[in-house]
Amino acid sequence: xxxxxxxxxxxxxxxxxxxxxxxxxxxxxxxxxxxxxxxxxxxxxxxxxxxxxxxxxxxxxxxxxxxxxxxxxxxxxxxxxxxxxxxxxxxxxxxxxxxxxxxxxxxxxxxxxxxxxxxxxxxxxxxxxxxxxxxxxxxxxxxxxxxxxxxxxxxxxxxxxxxxxxxxxxxxxxxxxxxxxxxxxxxxxxxxxxxxxxxxxxxxxxxxxxxxxxxxxxxxxxxxxxxxxxxxxxxxxxxxxxxxxxxxxxxxxxxxxxxxxxxxxxxxxxxxxxxxxxxxxxxxxxxxxxxxxxxxxxxxxxxxxxxxxxxxxxxxxxxxxxxxxxxxxxxxxxxxxxxxxxxxxxxxxxxxxxxxxxxxxxxxxxxxxxxxxxxxxxx
Amino acid sequence: xxxxxxxxxxxxxxxxxxxxxxxxxxxxxxxxxxxxxxxxxxxxxxxxxxxxxxxxxxxxxxxxxxxxxxxxxxxxxxxxxxxxxxxxxxxxxxxxxxxxxxxxxxxxxxxxxxxxxxxxxxxxxxxxxxxxxxxxxxxxxxxxxxxxxxxxxxxxxxxxxxxxxxxxxxxxxxxxxxxxxxxxxxxxxxxxxxxxxxxxxxxxxxxxxxxxxxxxxxxxxxxxxxxxxxxxxxxxxxxxxxxxxxxxxxxxxxxxxxxxxxxxxxxxxxxxxxxxxxxxxxxxxxxxxxxxxxxxxxxxxxxxxxxxxxxxxxxxxxxxxxxxxxxxxxxxxxxxxxxxxxxxxxxxxxxxxxxxxxxxxxxxxxxxxxxxxxxxxxx
Numbered sequence: 001x002x003x004x005x006x007x008x009x010x011x012x013x014x015x016x017x018x019x020x021x022x023x024x025x026x027x028x029x030x031x032x033x034x035x036x037x038x039x040x041x042x043x044x045x046x047x048x049x050x051x052x053x054x055x056x057x058x059x060x061x062x063x064x065x066x067x068x069x070x071x072x073x074x075x076x077x078x079x080x081x082x083x084x085x086x087x088x089x090x091x092x093x094x095x096x097x098x099x100x101x102x103x104x105x106x107x108x109x110x111x112x113x114x115x116x117x118x119x120x121x122x123x124x125x126x127x128x129x130x131x132x133x134x135x136x137x138x139x140x141x142x143x144x145x146x147x148x149x150x151x152x153x154x155x156x157x158x159x160x161x162x163x164x165x166x167x168x169x170x171x172x173x174x175x176x177x178x179x180x181x182x183x184x185x186x187x188x189x190x191x192x193x194x195x196x197x198x199x200x201x202x203x204x205x206x207x208x209x210x211x212x213x214x215x216x217x218x219x220x221x222x223x224x225x226x227x228x229x230x231x232x233x234x235x236x237x238x239x240x241x242x243x244x245x246x247x248x249x250x251x252x253x254x255x256x257x258x259x260x261x262x263x264x265x266x267x268x269x270x271x272x273x274x275x276x277x278x279x280x281x282x283x284x285x286x287x288x289x290x291x292x293x294x295x296x297x298x299x300x301x302x303x304x305x306x307x308x309x310x311x312x313x314x315x316x317x318x319x320x321x322x323x324x325x326x327x328x329x330x331x332x333x334x335x336x337x338x339x340x341x342x343x344x345x346x347x348x349x350x351x352x353x354x355x356x357x358x359x360x361x362x363x364x365x366x367x368x369x370x371x372x373x374x375x376x377x378x379x
Numbered sequence: 380x381x382x383x384x385x386x387x388x389x390x391x392x393x394x395x396x397x398x399x400x401x402x403x404x405x406x407x408x409x410x411x412x413x414x415x416x417x418x419x420x421x422x423x424x425x426x427x428x429x430x431x432x433x434x435x436x437x438x439x440x441x442x443x444x445x446x447x448x449x450x451x452x453x454x455x456x457x458x459x460x461x462x463x464x465x466x467x468x469x470x471x472x473x474x475x476x477x478x479x480x481x482x483x484x485x486x487x488x489x490x491x492x493x494x495x496x497x498x499x500x501x502x503x504x505x506x507x508x509x510x511x512x513x514x515x516x517x518x519x520x521x522x523x524x525x526x527x528x529x530x531x532x533x534x535x536x537x538x539x540x541x542x543x544x545x546x547x548x549x550x551x552x553x554x555x556x557x558x559x560x561x562x563x564x565x566x567x568x569x570x571x572x573x574x575x576x577x578x579x580x581x582x583x584x585x586x587x588x589x590x591x592x593x594x595x596x597x598x599x600x601x602x603x604x605x606x607x608x609x610x611x612x613x614x615x616x617x618x619x620x621x622x623x624x625x626x627x628x629x630x631x632x633x634x635x636x637x638x639x640x641x642x643x644x645x646x647x648x649x650x651x652x653x654x655x656x657x658x659x660x661x662x663x664x665x666x667x668x669x670x671x672x673x674x675x676x677x678x679x680x681x682x683x684x685x686x687x688x689x690x691x692x693x694x695x696x697x698x699x700x701x702x703x704x705x706x707x708x709x710x711x712x713x714x715x716x717x718x719x720x721x722x723x724x725x726x727x728x729x730x731x732x733x734x735x736x737x738x739x740x741x742x743x744x745x746x747x748x749x750x751x752x753x754x755x756x757x758x
Binding site: 004005006009010011012015038042043048051052055056058059060061062063065096097099100103107108110111112113126129130133135231232233234235236249252253255256257258259260261262263264265 | 383384385388389390391394417421422427430431434435437438439440441442444475476478479482486487489490491492504505508509512514610611612613614615628631632634635636637638639640641642643644
């Protein structure tokens with residue numbers, strides 16, 4: 001088969017790990033899953049009920065392609081109140097998950113093949129895949145472990161060239177769980193290029209306050225959604241906040257690709273943002289308890305933590321001294337002691353020698369995972 | 380602003396009509412909506428209940444990226460039984476609406492900029508938009524009114540060149556409501572190029588039996604979904620049946636763009652396909668009653684019907700003798716008598732001089748629409 005434009009789009013290695021883990025489970029093996037980037041909690045009750053109410057009352061038709069006005073207004077208001085900014089519903093587009101929002105943004109920013117988007121390595125694997133799908137070039141910056149693998153403004157500045165169409169930031173980050181310092185977000189926002197800020201892990205922070213790119217520039221494209229903070233992955237509901245002048249093109253793409261977001265799902269989104277949910281605080285506390293446990297235990301296993309992760313639900317640990325081939329290491333751990341983690345190479349060349357450990361699993365299972373890792377090291 | 384790769388992606392004119400109609404309604408005007416391509420019925424009760432049950436039982440997490448096995452199996456079985464073919468769940472990918480399925484298929488078939496996809500003019504507006512978005516070239520064939528604006532195998536054969544990557548067929552068709560004769564589907568399927576068969580209006584036929592491209596070739600990419608036949612537009616649930624060897628690439632794209640389809644929505648899909656719904660037969664009868672009414676009344680208004688539409692819920696009538704500028708005509712009718720229809724130019728150059736009239740509205744409203752058209756002609 002000839003070279004296909006899609007050949008540059010890589011499958012997620014984490015899916016290989018998951019599939020192998022499931023295959024082992026089918027053979028009767030016990031597997032501890034610390035590879036999955038999905039909340040282990042249920043969607044808060046009131047959100048579920050509002051989805052049910054909408055279904056029952058017949059909200060089963062197309063909506064405005066941008067999403068229902070109530071939800072767009074709720075999103076704009078949520079950002080206004082949380083970050084002290086002046087977002088309005090005209091800046092909001094509701095999408096079926098956060099990934100489609102990124103596809104739309106990059107489709108608008110990458111005007112021609114060869115246009116460049118700057119991003120850190122390690123990265124969330126979709127980022128370069130989407131850029132390449134659109135004929136663009138991902139311009140990687142080797143992020144440093146001591147910087148929490150986050151971009152620094154000076155490095156971004158040096159990478160800007162005539163074909164640069166934007167920079168992607170992600171704080172708190174997948175795979176690292178680290179936050180970018182406020183001054184660095186500000187510094188990047190002041191460089192004069194469009195900033196794509198993936199804020200899907202906002203709300204899941206433990207200590208430090210997270211910051212939106214919209215606090216520092218009106219030229220930000222904010223990606224966010226309901227999957228992580230509200231434990232709504234299966235609902236497929238996300239959104240984009242973008243400069244108003246781009247909204248027409250974004251809307252035309254949305255009409256073509258998706259017609260409109262799901263109708264009754266959007267009612268769940270309204271309830272998520274406009275009511276209080278005790279489950280959210282409870283989830284956050286439990287994530288943090290797991291995080292603090294791992295923060296103590298991982299170093300005892302010899303796993304390096306360059307920068308304390310204070311957000312999302314990941315540790316990105318240095319395991320290069322055990323085996324620098326993270327793919328081989330992850331599969332060896334899985335097969336020998338039944339513990340599933342994600343190879344760092346899934347997130348770029350800079351991720352090699354690392355493992356991503358997710359704590360979107362019960363403290364009990366995490367404890368068992370730590371025990372299994374210890375027994376792996378003993379062998 | 381410099382030329383942008385998205386400049387070739389046109390907004391839907393029908394949306395302009397709808398927005399104008401809504402603006403007039405806000406001014407207190409009564410508007411009859413015959414422009415909208417969406418069922419006016421509610422989703423059958425059992426389907427709604429199964430969505431509610433799934434939400435209540437906590438099915439709010441990611442699923443297999445291809446969709447849950449039960450739904451893929453139900454889709455494969457539905458096609459096997461209805462068309463007497465041998466589809467299996469390995470050939471099925473569940474998507475969030477039928478449009479995303481088309482985006483995935485074209486992303487796989489269009490390997491390089493300049494690759495061509497053959498399609499009829501008039502066409503559903505998304506088709507060329509998606510092709511151009513991917514850098515491909517839509518190779519239009521001027522379809523004849525006397526052929527129901529459907530492609531003929533000989534014309535497709537003549538259009539095949541070294542860059543041809545596929546042909547799109549759509550029977551029953553939007554905007555024309557016509558069916559392609561079985562022998563022509565067969566003829567096109569035997570040409571040896573991939574056939575993308577948009578079967579979203581299957582099930583909504585009145586008299587003639589509709590045929591799937593899969594009856595005639597294993598090299599078909601079938602697009603279908605739940606929006607039209609099951610009145611589930613707001614659920615955003617569609618699917619793709621594709622040759623197995625393309626499934627890996629399709630799945631990788633799906634993982635990147637969408638992660639997985641909505642979880643609880645898929646349960647509604649299973650119920651739609653595996654249980655009987657008296658509402659479906661009832662809807663079909665009511666669509667047909669409206670169709671037969673218009674089949675009598677439209678000619679009395681002087682509106683030409685080249686080929687009797689026997690599917691979907693559209694008439695595509697020739698109104699060139701009133702005004703050959705269909706955009707101007709549609710807006711003039713809307714403003715003067717409060718009747719909204721879609722200009723034929725929305726569907727390509729060959730659609731000029733025509734109007735698309737949707738009967739996804741009550742017989743009472745359709746009667747009133749006919750009266751308003753008559754009064755427009757009198758002025």
